Amino acid sequence: MIDILLFAFFWLIATLLGEWGVHAMEARGLYYSAATSQALDGEKAVAFILTMLVPVIAFVVVMLIYTAIRFRSRKSLQFRDNKVFIGIWVLFSIALNILFFVHPSASALEQMFNNEEARLNRHDLIVNVTARQWEWIFSYPQYGIQTAEDSNGNSTLYLPVNQNVRFVLRSYDPYHTYDPNGAVIHDFWIPAFGLKQDIIPGETRLEYVHTNKITSYDVDPMVRVQCAEVCGPGHPFMEAPVHVVSSSDFMKWVQAQRKLEAS
Amino acid sequence: MSSHNTYTKTSLRIGPLSERDLRKNRFGMSLYCISQAVPYFLLINIRFVIAGNFVPVGLNLWLGGIIPTVALLVGIIPLFTARAALQKDDIPRVRSHVMTAMLLGLIGLLSLLFPLWFHNFDALSPFGEIDLISLGVASFYTIIALIVAWGVYLRLGKGLIRKETGWGIEATIWVYAFNAIAWTALFFTLDLL
Amino acid sequence: MSANAAGLSGVDTANRQRRRIAPPVIRGLLWAAIGFLVFNTLVSQVIDRQPYDPFVTRVSATVGWAAAVIGWLLGVGAWEVIVRPFFGHPVEWDIPNDWRRYFMFSTDHKVVGLQYIFTTTGSFLLAGLAAMMMRMELMNAKLWVFTNPGAYLTTVGIHGTVMMFSVGTVALVGGFANYFIPLMMGSNSSAYPRMSGLSHWLLPAGIATVFLSPLLGQWTTGWRAYAPLSGQDPSGIVFYYLGVFAMTTSSLLVAINLTATIIFNRAPGLTWNRLPMFGWGILAVSLLTIIWVPEIQMTFIISLLNLIVPFSLFEQTGSPLTYMESFWLFGHPEVYIIVVPAFALWQEIIPVMGQKTLFARQWGVLGLVFVMLFSGLVWAHHMFTNMRNSEMLPFSFFTEMISIPTGFSYLVVLGTLWGARLKFSTPTLFVLMSMFNFLIGGITGVLLADPVINLQTHDTFFVLSHFHYTVIGSMVFTWLAAAYYWLPKLSGRMYNETLGKLGAIWVFIAFNSAFGQMFFVGLRGMNRWVAVYPQYLQNMNFSISMFAFLLGLGFLFNFVHITWMWNKGKPVGQNPWNGKTLEWFGTPKPGIATFSPLPHVETGFYDYSENTPPTPSPPKRM
Ligand code: HEM
Ligand SMILES: [Cu+2]
Numbered sequence A: 001m002i003d004i005l006l007f008a009f010f011w012l013i014a015t016l017l018g019e020w021g022v023h024a025m026e027a028r029g030l031y032y033s034a035a036t037s038q039a040l041d042g043e044k045a046v047a048f049i050l051t052m053l054v055p056v057i058a059f060v061v062v063m064l065i066y067t068a069i070r071f072r073s074r075k076s077l078q079f080r081d082n083k084v085f086i087g088i089w090v091l092f093s094i095a096l097n098i099l100f101f102v103h104p105s106a107s108a109l110e111q112m113f114n115n116e117e118a119r120l121n122r123h124d125l126i127v128n129v130t131a132r133q134w135e136w137i138f139s140y141p142q143y144g145i146q147t148a149e150d151s152n153g154n155s156t157l158y159l160p161v162n163q164n165v166r167f168v169l170r171s172y173d174p175y176h177t178y179d180p181n182g183a184v185i186h187d188f189w190i191p192a193f194g195l196k197q198d199i200i201p202g203e204t205r206l207e208y209v210h211t212n213k214i215t216s217y218d219v220d221p222m223v224r225v226q227c228a229e230v231c232g233p234g235h236p237f238m239e240a241p242v243h244v245v246s247s248s249d250f251m252k253w254v255q256a257q258r259k260l261e262a263s
Numbered sequence B: 001m002s003s004h005n006t007y008t009k010t011s012l013r014i015g016p017l018s019e020r021d022l023r024k025n026r027f028g029m030s031l032y033c034i035s036q037a038v039p040y041f042l043l044i045n046i047r048f049v050i051a052g053n054f055v056p057v058g059l060n061l062w063l064g065g066i067i068p069t070v071a072l073l074v075g076i077i078p079l080f081t082a083r084a085a086l087q088k089d090d091i092p093r094v095r096s097h098v099m100t101a102m103l104l105g106l107i108g109l110l111s112l113l114f115p116l117w118f119h120n121f122d123a124l125s126p127f128g129e130i131d132l133i134s135l136g137v138a139s140f141y142t143i144i145a146l147i148v149a150w151g152v153y154l155r156l157g158k159g160l161i162r163k164e165t166g167w168g169i170e171a172t173i174w175v176y177a178f179n180a181i182a183w184t185a186l187f188f189t190l191d192l193l
Numbered sequence C: 001m002s003a004n005a006a007g008l009s010g011v012d013t014a015n016r017q018r019r020r021i022a023p024p025v026i027r028g029l030l031w032a033a034i035g036f037l038v039f040n041t042l043v044s045q046v047i048d049r050q051p052y053d054p055f056v057t058r059v060s061a062t063v064g065w066a067a068a069v070i071g072w073l074l075g076v077g078a079w080e081v082i083v084r085p086f087f088g089h090p091v092e093w094d095i096p097n098d099w100r101r102y103f104m105f106s107t108d109h110k111v112v113g114l115q116y117i118f119t120t121t122g123s124f125l126l127a128g129l130a131a132m133m134m135r136m137e138l139m140n141a142k143l144w145v146f147t148n149p150g151a152y153l154t155t156v157g158i159h160g161t162v163m164m165f166s167v168g169t170v171a172l173v174g175g176f177a178n179y180f181i182p183l184m185m186g187s188n189s190s191a192y193p194r195m196s197g198l199s200h201w202l203l204p205a206g207i208a209t210v211f212l213s214p215l216l217g218q219w220t221t222g223w224r225a226y227a228p229l230s231g232q233d234p235s236g237i238v239f240y241y242l243g244v245f246a247m248t249t250s251s252l253l254v255a256i257n258l259t260a261t262i263i264f265n266r267a268p269g270l271t272w273n274r275l276p277m278f279g280w281g282i283l284a285v286s287l288l289t290i291i292w293v294p295e296i297q298m299t300f301i302i303s304l305l306n307l308i309v310p311f312s313l314f315e316q317t318g319s320p321l322t323y324m325e326s327f328w329l330f331g332h333p334e335v336y337i338i339v340v341p342a343f344a345l346w347q348e349i350i351p352v353m354g355q356k357t358l359f360a361r362q363w364g365v366l367g368l369v370f371v372m373l374f375s376g377l378v379w380a381h382h383m384f385t386n387m388r389n390s391e392m393l394p395f396s397f398f399t400e401m402i403s404i405p406t407g408f409s410y411l412v413v414l415g416t417l418w419g420a421r422l423k424f425s426t427p428t429l430f431v432l433m434s435m436f437n438f439l440i441g442g443i444t445g446v447l448l449a450d451p452v453i454n455l456q457t458h459d460t461f462f463v464l465s466h467f468h469y470t471v472i473g474s475m476v477f478t479w480l481a482a483a484y485y486w487l488p489k490l491s492g493r494m495y496n497e498t499l500g501k502l503g504a505i506w507v508f509i510a511f512n513s514a515f516g517q518m519f520f521v522g523l524r525g526m527n528r529w530v531a532v533y534p535q536y537l538q539n540m541n542f543s544i545s546m547f548a549f550l551l552g553l554g555f556l557f558n559f560v561h562i563t564w565m566w567n568k569g570k571p572v573g574q575n576p577w578n579g580k581t582l583e584w585f586g587t588p589k590p591g592i593a594t595f596s597p598l599p600h601v602e603t604g605f606y607d608y609s610e611n612t613p614p615t616p617s618p619p620k621r622m
């Protein structure tokens, strides 16, 4: 009995410490940097799961340490069964998993699917993203921008803040279109945006985000496009800076790009 | 204990298998069949993913199709009759039946290999690719079956297989029949469905 | 009767002329070289001669490789033990009772087990060296160890491939199970000893093939070999496919052999109700292997043909996703092939170390079996970033649910620990650490099973760390636990307890410091397969690398300690841990039958209550 009480005490302490740790991490930002509502949803999901799991982790860890220290070279008590303990364990693990499936897995996915509903996305900013080995090419069909580049000729991605963005993702090489089998799989990832999508040759895929914060690669290196699926030796170099700016700054940039392309 | 563990000439006088060993061997053979059926499932699956139900018009249904199917399926029969003859210890008869099965297997093999070289449809169409791979897979397992039968044939000739030690014949039946049936299923889904 | 000659009985050298042959391994190498040269030349210079082709082409390398492997297998002994008798010739194969038996074809399950143990350990060290080179490169954000990113990626691929197919899949199954499963079943032999002898020799062939792949050129795909990238690199990937084929065939043969051993070679009285937990674990992984290994073999054969014929099955004009699906259909069961024997070993070691009746045994068995059954239903959680939305929920569901049967292993061990008389030995320590590590791996697995979280963490160091927690943290730690636990049986000697604990604590701290940080570097934006990365991640990577080196040294320390004690340790008695499973009651010496007569089992192996006799099943004469 004393063992059970002692164990419960340590378990409680460990749980409290763990919860405190999770909340400290949450306050700092579990994703370090979150510039879209999608990233915030992801962080919330992580925080929820961890908060719920801390008591479980604490239970196992405290049990491992407690038994290792406490139950040594005394007279052992033999038992092969404990219906109550097993029952609680099994029911609890089933309940916890169903909970996680319902929330956050299914609920957050629901949210994601809703964001992708066509009727909600009539006024999206459309960005066509082309991945080739090893370069990102961004074009803005609504603004007549073919290839968004900075003054050095490097691809760059500009987005207005508080805006739904629809990325149209394709993998092919616009410079070698005669080779239908030249393309490979890439993955469109902006770490600060909290999600990624593989780009499969021969398929067109969509990714939706809602930007919610003015930020840029210049202040936060997580605000960059990074190919996340290995695509050959040039894979590490397949990056592009991202700038999330106010809508007026975005329009200024659009004008500048147009001028650049006209010249 | 001598300093060497050695297999000697006498060791080949394999005693009759115990009932348990017989079951063990059969079990091993069924594991072989279960595991080797998986590649066929994969081939069929990939065929439907990549080519749907498409079958090219130029496909020759006889070569690499009906002929090997019939040859391989019929080839199972003489193996069973060979086993029956072995029960009577009629070794010459066993040999001739095993030989018949081998000849049928050979016909099957040749008619699988022929369209692998000369096929009158586009090999680089999704169906063509899967069809050729399937022919190759079937040829491979047919060769295995033939080798197994050949070894048994030679051992029969040396008088090493007798009524009490007939496992070799049964093993041949397993391998041979597996190949015949798996190929038939593949042919059926590939070319006829 | 000699255990060695199982199935082919008779020990009689007196009136036989001994034939002299070159040492089998040398002969195997020779025949392999000849096979490769002849067939490679035949294909590239005669049959399939193309202008401007090099001497070794993709096609000729494939055919030459097949000839080389066959030559190697025949050379190490398959010629005498399998091929000639198959065609009716007498078997003439001398197995000397000394070190030489480890370098030739052997049908003794103990020799085969030790061969596997040596080969896996060797490949672990080599692939570990590759990991050290990778970590060295990643100390700096710029390229500095490798001359180009492709060389780094080739190293990643070799590391991953060898670790998965020659360490993860093999260490506990081909190695310890080959040695101990027949002993635990109370049998003197495995079910199909000749097949088992063959299986080991495929493994070094496969390892060598993968390590030699750079000779054919770089390959940048990593161990998953995703198409269409696999078709674009120089030809190194050909040797990846072929090497994996050899290694997986080896595992397949082991699985068939051990399944039949467990079913047919149990000693009298060893009923299913009494089957040791390790037996259940091996049975479960063997079934997984028998189903899924042929699947990946066919997939790789198709990919190889796709490459060398060439076809365009998995390119843009074909279906790239089909390759991915076929790969993960196997790829996920593979991770359970790796970890299920570890779960089983926890449940084997802890009751002995605690001298305590195994808690809730039937739940443990249920857990192992259900993990096995579920493992075919979760594979697509590796593909959340490229599947249709509607497919996400079912795969997410099954992935989360698989943690329930997994948890049963914890239920059993924790229940057994409670109130035990725990001997705080090195194996105990390693098992407890392994359970901690798998807990971390499992918790992060639950996070990864959530699609929304997965879309952020996939393909980053978060995932890398997650699976290293399961493979190193739990499987390799358990592998070391098993090595210390069974060392007295393997060598008749005991390790040094202080050094053993030191080794355990060393690798535990180094491992958790290195891989624990990788979760965070992944969340901060470090993706996989990059030799060059943004500068802001360098500090963290530098620190990870330092602990990774410490980890490498820690493994080395443990291996040296074990090897040393294997030869120089204090001799111990039959059963130093007071275990009850049958292996503790025989004297396993390679080349000699373990049990004569066979033991007769009368009770289960996990009952330590007062009223049962101290040893439940003293081998009784029948
Ligand atoms: C000895 C300590 C080890 C260290 C320091 C280590 C480190 C690494 C590193 C740095 C990578 C490459 C990351 C990247 O750039 O994508 C990697 C990949 C990998 N490792 Fe390890 N590893 C170790 C042991 C193991 C073990 C024991 C296994 C399995 C049994 C394993 C399996 C893998 C696999 C499957 C990959 C993925 C390769 C790929 O992306 O194709 N590693 N490891
Ligand atoms: Cu890319």
Ligand SMILES: [Cu+2]
Binding pocket: A186, A187, A227, A228, A229, A230, A231, A232, A234, A235, A236, A238
């Ligand atoms: Cu990439």
